[in-house]
Amino acid sequence: MKSPIEIYIGQKVKEYRENRKWSLRYLGDCLNVHHSFIDRCENPNEDVAFNIDHINTLARVFGCKISDLLPTYPLDDKK
Numbered sequence: 001m002k003s004p005i006e007i008y009i010g011q012k013v014k015e016y017r018e019n020r021k022w023s024l025r026y027l028g029d030c031l032n033v034h035h036s037f038i039d040r041c042e043n044p045n046e047d048v049a050f051n052i053d054h055i056n057t058l059a060r061v062f063g064c065k066i067s068d069l070l071p072t073y074p075l076d077d078k079k
Helices: 004-019 024-031 035-042 052-062
Strands: none
Touching (some): 004 024, 004 052
16 A cells, blocks of 8 residues: 555656656656556555655656655655
8 A cells, every 4th residue: 555655746746747748658768667657656546656766767857856746744644
């Protein structure tokens, strides 16, 4: 089960990707991962999440700050 911060980051990445009208395949190519990995990271019901290296690369690809992909304040661990 994903933690709240993993879900947050997955949703934020999906938001950035969809705002740019990028496909899962395109973003996967940018990160040098399979598009199904991106799909699973974005899906809150899957148990796959982006790691810190992915987040660094995502910020570079999206042209944003790493902090733009993270919550401003700590999230409650309760679901």
